[in-house]
Amino acid sequence: MTSFINGKVFTGFGNKFVSAFTVEHGEIVWAGDTADVNDDNIIDLNGKTVLPGLIDAHTHPKYIADALHGVACTPPNVNSIEEMKAALKNSPAFGKGPNTWIEGWGFDETKLAEHRSPNRDDLDQISTEQPIFIYRSDCHSSVGNSKALELAGIDENTPDPKGGFIEHFSDGRPTGFMREVAASQLLIQAKSAQSYETDVTNMVNSSTHYLENGIVAIGEMMGRKQPYDTLKLYEDSVAKGFKPKSSIYYVFSEIRDQQVDATEGDQLRIAGVKVFMDGSISGETAFNFDKYPSGNTGVALTTPERLAEAVAYAKQHNLQLAVHAMGDAAIQRVIDVTKDIEPWLADGIPSVRIEHASLMTDDMLNQVKDAKMNYALVTQPIFYFTEDESYRQFLNSKQFKTAYRLKSMIDSTAVTALSSDAPCTPWAEPDSPFYSIYAAVTRKAANDDIVNPEEAISVLDAVHGYTDFAAQVGSFEHNGRLLPGFDADFVILTDDIFTVPEEQIKDIRVEQTWMAGNKVYSK
Known part of the structure; x- marks a missing residue:
C-alpha cells in the first residue's frame, strides 16, 4: 500500500479535487485530504498537479x-x-x-x-x-x-x-x-x-511515446483483417512490452462477412466496428450539403442502407458503432439512420459514436439531444488548430460557423470526448493532449487565427474530454477517475494546467506517468 500526499489531484468526477490518495494492488482504495493519511509508505507530490491517466479515444x-x-x-x-x-x-x-x-x-x-x-x-x-x-x-x-x-x-x-x-x-x-x-x-x-515483425517492433517502440504524453489508453480506430489481424498485432506487441490499454474498432467492410464479437479485457479488447461516411475537409472529400469552391460536394462513402447494415451487425455482436463523419451531409445521414433506434449497449455506454462531428448545425445538435439513440461525439480540436487555412479556403462562412462546436456539443448532453486522430494532421506533435486542450480553451489556431470563439470550453471540461468523458466513450470502465475502485493510472504534470495562463497550456508536459500504481515513465 502506498499513499501519495500533498498534491493537487483532479479526481475526474465533476470539479472534485483532493490532495492525497492511496494505492493498493494497482487500484485506488482511498482519496481525500493529506491530513488524514497515517501510512508509513508515502510519496510526496510536492504540490504537483495530478490527473487521471489520459485517454486518446480516437487514434491510429x-x-x-x-x-x-x-x-x-x-x-x-x-x-x-x-x-x-x-x-x-x-x-x-x-x-x-x-x-x-x-x-x-x-x-x-x-x-x-x-x-x-x-x-x-x-x-x-x-x-x-x-x-x-x-x-x-x-x-x-x-x-x-x-x-x-x-x-x-x-x-x-x-x-x-x-x-x-x-x-x-x-x-x-x-x-x-x-x-x-x-x-x-x-x-x-x-x-x-513485407515485414510483420517490423510492425510489431514499431508498435512496441511507440509505447514510450504514449506514456510520455500521459496517454494510458487508446482507441484503435482502424482495425484490419488484411494483410493480418490487428488483434494479433496488438497481442504480440503487448507480449513484448506495449503498455497502453487498447480498444480495437474494426473497419466494417473487412468484417461484415465474418463473426467478430465484442470481447472484454482490461489491457486489450475488441470494442466496436468502424464505418466511413466521407473523407476530410482539408482534402475536399468531406460530404457536405453546400459545394466546395471546386463545385464538388465531397464523397459519400456509405449509403443509408449499408449504414443500417452496420448498425444491425453492431447490435448482433454487442459492438459499439463508430462512424467517421466530417461533413454536415454525412453527419445528418448518421443521425437520420440511427436516431430512432433503441441503444443496445449496457451501462450507459454510447451505442453510436460520431467521429469528428466537424460541422454541426443547431438543428443537428438538437436532434442528437432529443434522439432515442445515445450518442457520443468524438472530436479533434487539433484539426482547426493546424488546418485553419484549409477550412477557411474550402468552407463558406455559414459552414465555418458550424465547425468544431465544442461548447454546443457538451450542451447537447452527448458524451463529448477530445482526441487526436493522430497522426492525421499536419503537426509535428499530432497527439499532444496539451495542444488539443489549448485549442479547445483558446480556440486559437497555429496561425493565430481565432476559430469560432463562442465555442470555447473551460480547462476543466477539456480535461474531462481526455479523462472520464473519454473513458465513457471508449468503455474503459476502470479508467478516467482517481477514486476508489478505479485503476491507479495517473499522470503528474510539470505545471498546473488549471491555473497557468491559457497561452502556456500547450507547453505543459508530463513529468511522470503511472499505471496500476507503478511508474512507467519519468521525464
Missing part, C-alpha cells in the same frame, strides 16, 4: 508507430516538395536496400510552396530502388514512388477500389497519389505484408 497507433520511425513532412520544418525530398533523403531508412521502405507523414498540399501534392516522379528523385510511402495529413490519402506502386501491383490498368481513387497523369500513368482510405490501403497492405 499502427500509423503512429510507422510515423515515429518515419519522416515528419509537416511545418515548420517541411514547407515545400523540395524540402520534403531533402528530409526523406535524411531518413534513417535511406540507403538500406530494396526491402526497406522509406516512410513519411503529414504533408498538406495547401501548405506546400508548390501548392500541389508530391507525385511518383518527385519521389523517384529520392530513390527508385527503395519503396517510398508518405501519408497525407488526413491519413485518408497517400503517395508512393514507382517502386511502391510496383510492389502493390498498381499500373495504368489497375481499377479504382470501391471508395478510393488512383490518380493518373495525362499519359495514363498513375501519379502515385492514392485518394481516400480504400486506395491508400493498396500501398499499406504491400508495405505491411
